[in-house]
Structure formats: structure tokens, C-alpha cells
Amino acid sequence: xxxxxxxxxxxxxxxxxxxxxxxxxxxxxxxxxxxxxxxxxxxxxxxxxxxxxxxxxxxxxxxxxxxxxxxxxxxxxxxxxxxxxxxxxxxxxxxxxxxxxxxxxxxxxxxxxxxxxxxxxxxxxxxxxxxxxxxxxxxxxxxxxxxxxxxxxxxxxxxxxxxxxxxxxxxxxxxxxxxxxxxxxxxxxxxxxxxxxxxxxxxxxxxxxxxxxxxxxxxxxxxxxxxxxxxxxxxxxxxxxxxxxxxxxx
Numbered sequence: 134x135x136x137x138x139x140x141x142x143x144x145x146x147x148x149x150x151x152x153x154x155x156x157x158x159x160x161x162x163x164x165x166x167x168x169x170x171x172x173x174x175x176x177x178x179x180x181x182x183x184x185x186x187x188x189x190x191x192x193x194x195x196x197x198x199x200x201x202x203x204x205x206x207x208x209x210x211x212x213x214x215x216x217x218x219x220x221x222x223x224x225x226x227x228x229x230x231x232x233x234x235x236x237x238x239x240x241x242x243x244x245x246x247x248x249x250x251x252x253x254x255x256x257x258x259x260x261x262x263x264x265x266x267x268x269x270x271x272x273x274x275x276x277x278x279x280x281x282x283x284x285x286x287x288x289x290x291x292x293x294x295x296x297x298x299x300x301x302x303x304x305x306x307x308x309x310x311x312x313x314x315x316x317x318x319x320x321x322x323x324x325x326x327x328x329x330x331x332x333x334x335x336x337x338x339x340x341x342x343x344x345x346x347x348x349x350x351x352x353x354x355x356x357x358x359x360x361x362x363x364x365x366x367x368x369x370x371x372x373x374x375x376x377x378x379x380x381x382x383x
Contacts, residue, residue, distance in 0.1 A: 192290035219346045235309075280348055
């Protein structure tokens with residue numbers, strides 16, 4: 134009859150294939166994310182050690198050393214600084230963070246109404262862990278003098294590796310897009326909101342790339358880290374989404 138029987142009852146062959154595909158996607162996402170994190174560590178080591186030259190602004194009393202100097206200088210030479218675009222992407226990162234705040238509030242609301250944090254949707258719990266991880270990474274590099282910006286900001290030399298705006302935009306907006314399809318019941322509205330968030334994420338990343346306030350290696354590092362974190366969350370999200378579907382079905 135083209136049917137497969139399990140202890141849980143009768144399943145279509147198509148259902149079995151979908152379950153296997155979901156399991157494979159979870160594993161692949163987690164593996165890609167893990168490899169990406171390893172690649173980011175390697176990239177950071179390269180930035181710290183390979184072709185370091187004094188091509189940056191004066192910081193701590195001397196001209197700052199920048200890794201991959203030949204590549205970064207060539208990037209700077211063909212890209213004038215655009216402070217208008219810098220300000221637009223700097224202030225523009227706030228709405229991306231606010232999207233994360235919305236899901237944080239949702240998690241707190243579920244916690245208080247359901248009386249037990251274990252009853253909060255598992256995808257939201259994973260999202261909370263993801264936000265904490267991003268915060269830890271942000272704080273680490275906030276005090277890690279790997280690269281200084283190629284220009285002064287308000288007369289000060291600022292650390293620039295990796296681009297925090299790029300990481301935050303990928304982190305908050307990409308994970309929001311995934312969760313839209315759980316909490317926005319109307320599919321067309323989920324598509325619309327997700328499309329807006331995707332376009333906004335691209336604007337922040339490209340805007341940062343073209344603003345001229347980062348070295349190219351800063352943006353590349355941020356992209357590697359942001360995408361890697363996204364795939365790690367994607368694997369966890371698939372687990373949470375499956376459990377929520379099973380809970381709703383029961």
C-alpha cells in the first residue's frame with residue numbers, strides 16, 4: 134500500500150521522507166555553523182598575523198597596525214569615506230535590535246503566563262541563548278584591539294574588527310525571519326514582513342561595506358561569524374519548530 138508502520142501509528146512514505154529530510158537539515162545546519170565558527174577563528178588569526186603594516190590611524194600614541202594590509206589598503210584606496218552612509222547604518226542598526234527585543238518580550242510573556250520557563254517555546258529559548266552568545270561576542274571584541282577603523286569617528290580612534298553592525302543585522306534579522314513563520318499565522322503577511330527584514334538586512338550590510346569606516350577584513354570577518362551563528366541557530370530552530378508542531382498537534 135506504499136505505507137510504513139511505526140509504533141506511533143501509520144505514516145505515509147512521504148511523511149517518513151520529510152522527517153528524514155528535516156533530520157538531515159538539522160545536522161547539516163549545525164555542521165556548517167560549527168565549521169563556520171572554526172573558519173572565523175582562523176580568519177581572525179590571519180588578520181592578527183599576516184601582512185600587518187602601519188596603515189591605520191594613530192591610536193595609543195602610534196600608527197595602528199592592520200592585518201592583510203595590502204588587500205585592505207587597496208580597498209580603502211578605491212572607496213571614499215561616506216559619513217552619511219555610516220550614520221544611516223549606525224542608527225539603522227537600532228530597528229534590527231528592536232526586532233530582537235520583540236522576541237525577547239514574547240519569551241518573557243510566555244514565561245510569566247505559563248508559570249515555568251520550561252514551558253516557553255523551545256525555539257524562543259534557543260533564540261535567547263543565541264542573543265546571549267551574540268552579546269558575549271560583542272563584548273569580547275569591544276575590548277580586543279585587533280583593528281582600528283581607517284578613519285577617526287568624532288576625533289577618536291575606534292576598534293573596528295569585526296563589524297558589529299553587520300553581525301547584529303544578520304543575527305537579529307535572519308533569526309526573526311525564521312520565527313516569523315511560526316508566529317505570523319497569515320502566510321502572505323509572514324512573507325511580507327520577512328521580505329522587508331531581508332531587504333533591510335542587505336541594506337545594513339552593503340551600506341556598511343560602502344561607508345568606508347571599516348577595513349575589508351572587518352566586513353569579511355563579520356559576515357563569516359554572522360552567517361555561522363545563523364546556521365547554528367537554524368539547526369536549533371529546526372529542533373524547536375518540530376517540537377512545537379508536535380505539541381500543537383497533540
